[in-house]
Amino acid sequence: MPIKIPKQLPAREILEEENIFVMDEDRAKNQDIRPLNILILNLMPEKEKTEAHLLRLLGNTPLQVNISFLKTATHQSKNTSPMHLEQFYTTFAQVKNRKFDGMIVTGAPVELLDFEHVDYWEELTEIMAWTKTNVTSTLHICWGAQAALFYHFGIGKYELPEKCSGIYAHEVHDRTEKLLRGFDDTFLAPHSRHTDVYKEELLKHPEVKLLSSSEEAGPFIMSANGGKQIMITGHLEYEAATLAEEYTRDRSRGLQVPMPKHYFPNDDPGREPFNKWRSHAHLLFSNWLNYYVYQETPFEWD
Template structure:
C-alpha cells in the first residue's frame, strides 16, 4: 500500500523512480479505508534529503499512510528554501488540536549543545509532552532519541572523545519484542554523532527497555511504555552515500575528522560504499507501523 504525500513534493519523483508506491490527495480520498496519519518533525538541516529517506521506508508496507511535516516555529531553517517549508510544512500551533497514529522526531546536528541551550528546546519539550496523549507511538532518531531520553526519563548524554561515525555491528537483546521481529541475531546500522548515553542509566530506569546494543557504538534501540516511545540512537534511514557526504563536508570544513569506520571498502574514501543495512531498516519501520501504530491506534480517535 502507498503513502499519501503532497503531489508536488520533490521527494515524490525520487520515490517513484525507486518504485516506491505513493499517491496524491485525489486518489487517496477515493479509497474507503482508514489510513494511518503520521506526523514527521523534521529537525535536520537538509530537510528534502531526510524527507526522501524516511518516506522510502514508510512507503514500503501494506498500509496506507498519510504524511504531514512539522517544522519548529522558534527556529528558522537556513538550509531549506522558505518556499518549500511554506508549501509542505506546518507548525505545532496549527496541529496540536489533532490526534496522530504515529510520529517521527528526527535528529539534528546540535548534539554538542546542552539541551537547554537549543533555541527551540522549550517548543520541542512541549511537542514531546503533547505526544504522550495525542500520538499512539513516537519514533525518535539520533539526537531526537537523546532529547526524548533526557526529557522523559532524565537520561543524560555525554560527549565522546571522537565522533562515532560508521557502520557498526549490533546485537538483538530481546527477540520477543515485535519491533525486532524478523531481525537477524546480529545486524549492521550506521551511526553519526558526537555524544552518547550511559548504558547504566538506561538499565537503572525501569521504564526503559534496551533492545539492541553495539560493542563499538553503544546503546542503539530503546523502547518505553510498551512502544509508545521508541528511541534509536543511529540512522537506519540513511542512504548508502550519506556518511560519505557528511565525511567530505567535514573534510572541506577543515575539521579533524576520522574516516567512518567499517564503511568504505577497505576503509578507502575513494571507493563507493555499499548499503549493508537496508533490509533491517525496512523491517524496523514496517514492524513499527504494523505492531506499534496500526495494531494499537483506535479506528476513530474520538
C-alpha cells in the same frame, strides 16, 4: 500483516509462544481500514534529503499512510528554501488540536549543546508532552532519541572523545519484542553523532527497555511504555552514500573528524560504499507501523 484465526483455536497459544502475531475474529471485526496519519518533525538541516530517506521506508508497507511535515516555529532553517517549508510544512500551533497515529522526531546537528541551550528546546518539550496524549507511538532518531530520553526519563548524554561515525554490528537483546521481529541475531546499522548515553544509566530505568546495542557504538534501540516512545540512536534511514557525504562536508569545513569505520571498501574513501543495512531498515519501519501504530491506534480518536 497478522494471521486472523478463531479466538479459541488451540494453535493460537503455540503461535504466540513462537512469537508469531495473530489476530482473533473479535478484534478483527473492530478494525476497519483507514489511512494512518503520521507526523514528521524534521529537525535535520537538509530537510529534503531526510524526507526522501524516511518516505522510502514508510512507503514500503501494505498500509496506507498520510504524511504531515512539522517545522519548528522558534528556529528558522538555513539550508532549506522558505518556499519549500511554506508549501509542505506546518507548525505545532496548527496541529496541536489533532490526533496522530504515529510521529517521527529526527536527529539534529545540535548534540554538543546542552538541551536547554537549543533555541527550540522549549517548543520541543511542549511537543513531546503533547505526544503522550495525541500520538499512539513516537519514533525518535539520533539526537531526537537523546532528547526523548532526557525529557521523558531524565537520562542525560555525554560527549564522545571523537565522532562516532560508521557502520557497526549490533546485537538483538530481546527477540520477543515486536519491533525486532524478523531481525538477525546481529545486524549492521549506521551511526553519526558526537554524543552518547551510558548503558548503565539506561539500566537504572526499568521503564526503558534496551532492545539492541553495539560493543563499539553503544546503546542503539530502546523502547518505553509499551512502545509509545521508541528511541534509535543511529540512522537506519541513511542511504549508502550519506556517511560519505557527511565526511566530505566536515573535512571541507576543516573539521578533524575520523573516517567512518567499517564503511569504505578497504578503508579507501575513493571507493563507493555498499548499503549493508537496507533490509533491517525496512523491517524496523514496517514493524513499527504495523505493531505499534496500526495495531494500537483507535479507529476513531475521541
